[in-house]
Amino acid sequence: MNASLPAAFSVELGALLGADGWRTDAAALEANAQDNSWRHALPAGVALPTDREQVVAIVRACRAHGVPIVARGAGTGTTGAAVPVNGSIVLSLARMNRILDIQPGNRCAVVEPGVLNGDLQHALAPHGLFWAPDPSSADICSIGGNLACNAGGPRAVKYGTSRDNVLGLVAVTGAGELIQCGGAYTKDATGYDLTHLLVGSEGTLAVIVEATLKLTPRPVTQAGLRVLYRDADAAAAAVSRLMAQPVVPARLEFMDARSLELLRRNGAEVPEAGAMLLVEADGDHDTLPYLLQALADAAEGDGMLALDVAMEGSAREALWAARKALSPALKSIAPGKVNEDVVVPVSRIPDLVAGVQALAREYHLVIVTFGHAGNGNLHVNILYHPDDADENARAHAALPKIFELTLALGGTLSGEHGIGLAKRDFMAQAFTPATLATMRAIKQALDPDGILNPGKVLPPG
Template identity: 70%
Template sequence: MDSSLPRALHDAMSTRLGDGWLTGEGRRLYGGDDSRRWAMPSAVALPRTPDDVVALVRACREHRVPLVARGAGTGTTGAAVPTQGGVVVSFARMDRILELRAADRCVVVEPGVLNGGLQQTLAPYNLFWPPDPSSADLCSVGGNLATNAGGPRAVKYGTARDNVLGLVAVTGAGDLIRCGGAYTKDATGYDLTHLIVGSEGTLALIVEATLKLAPRPHAQAGLRVLYRDAATAAAAVSRIMARPTTPTMLEFMDRSAIALIRRNGSDVPEAGAMLLVEADGDDDTLPYALQALADAAEGEGLIALDVATDGSARDRLWAARRALSPALRTIRPGKINEDVVVPVSRIPDLVAAMEALSLEAGLPVVVFGHAGNGNLHVNIMYDDADAAETARAQAALPRVFAQVLALGGTLSGEHGIGLSKRNFMADAFSAATLDAMHAVKAALDPDGILNPGKVLPPREPL
């Protein structure tokens, strides 16, 4: 047993959780996430019931032991890494779909349910849960809610926060709270549901969620639109988003991203920027929606516009987008990927600033992402075996965030803050705003045991 773990806590949890209480080498599997950070937890808990979670939180609070919630470990910001030791609580065994209420268009699930598995269960009912992060087949619903995950469909259907109706959660005081429910309208008290979503396990541990479902569209079609430069592509994004027809997806790639996928065998023509646009609906209305989006996409700087209506054509259209992230590793083995957000009208300014940063740092910087939301992924590529390149990449990161904030943007659209962006929160918010966030944290987690050191920067000493 880890010497930092109180014997009373170990004995109580070992008795309660049995083989769901790990203190041996098995802990190593729960120490990291996709940020490539890692730390050894003092213990790992795998509860099966909400009562197990209540008992665990109360015991950790009694002994002042940190408690870090973990989904499937696909996060990129270090939010699930136990940097201060303590107990990692994995929800892998709380993976039941508790109730599917098709008539109410909602489903009640435990946090360990995987996004991809949930979608398969919903398909026969012609329903789906809209959040579709790139790790959808692997990531958990609890993790999606903890980070307010989104994905390409967020432009039409919203992020995780927009698609949850209610929660059952355990606060840092060990209290089980219920908020929201199987209804879409609620003006009763404070909205704790949407406060907890996106809080990355720092306010409460989600043990049950009521998710809002959407009808599965009968048909989809897409457009691939090439432009002279990022400015004319961004102008097209503004025109598209001003139309009554909202695209299901609206993805952007800059010149560097296009050059990369061309080098890796894609048949995309050379261009300064590209938009991938998708619409969904039924067989009668889809052609009109697609035409409206195509009309809006036309304008200054247009090089080419291709339509894909059948399944194979759509697959080819989106193949380049799906291949982009893996292709990045062919440039450099190291990658800093930040999912920043700017107003749509400022996309050209951000792309231009990243091109300048690339030249100054002597490193490739590739920009792509969810243009309809202004949520772009800035990828700084470097050789992580080269100390000089690594140092230049790390030095470039604060300049990315400074530029985003100067453009009226924000630090994250779907990955969250975790550890990697925590120290930039003071640049994004005033001292009074951060004080308000700390006050909320103190109210729900009075002893600061839930995921300490994440999201909020340390308070300045008085």
């Protein structure tokens, strides 16, 4: 029994969940001690419920005994939101992994939070449907985790993020109350929109135990463009042109010169250029050529070097395989990486790119920039050697400057990774005191004792 937990609490959870559902052994604690941010803190215990009633009972027990609780999906998040600080227990939703219902007629699916994004997509394929969010970890990340941080991915430019693709939720508040909001309908003007409040709240307001997801018909066909530019400024200006015309690309990805150099180093056939855009259109066989031509016309302009069309098949797959390989390939430059997914208005992308390049020169760092340009959501990767004290210090000194630049351009701290621990202390720069006070009031209302994911998202008041 874990000496840091009240004995009565451990007995209560053991009786509720059984020996395989309430774990305090070293292996279980270590397996739930970190997420993909590589922050690490051992939990006081790990609870593995199998249904919503058990989640209610766990939260009520935690409240009664003053035990903090961190809900956890697959642990693929990058901001430390799932790291169990402050002596928290982990509430793992891995066993709540059932697809409860697929309703093609209503274009929705009802799922438990532990369902993996990839498994859901496979189940939807025979119905000709898909769920839009496609983060890079889509095969292994959970729906609950996607909802917790409002995950997006390349398709978000046309189809939206997790928040845009959820219709209803069932959740357990920090008071141990089961609440229901939304449902299998796309229009609702009834009361407060709790559904979209909970999405992106990173488990600080309630634990999601069921979600009704909005589904989209799969396109008949798609095709892509690979467009090379003289420099990052020219590519960024093209993004503004692409998003200013009527045809919305299904994906629009930006890669700077460092990104292209890295792809070549790892075997991808990418010509030398100052920057590259990957643009994709989807539709039916009759309309796709016209959509693609409109995107190609917008991509053309000052600084464009070359434009290639990749129709459906191996050429298109090779384009996106190169893009997906980019993030893992960063390790070949340096073992340390600070990956921030900042967002600016699309028209300010040229200023963000130029500002990041200036910071790379000022701090003598390698900074690789790529990402979902159609949403203004770029991933700024500061690469460094942690064992080099001077370089380590420069990397972490540059980070606040990235955020200052983003906010000065009218942007925001995160587009899809969330806040967690990594960006919590910068929230006071992003919001006024009155706005933060409103957020804290909402937290107090739904989690009166502050037991849900303490220390995350909101800076100390």
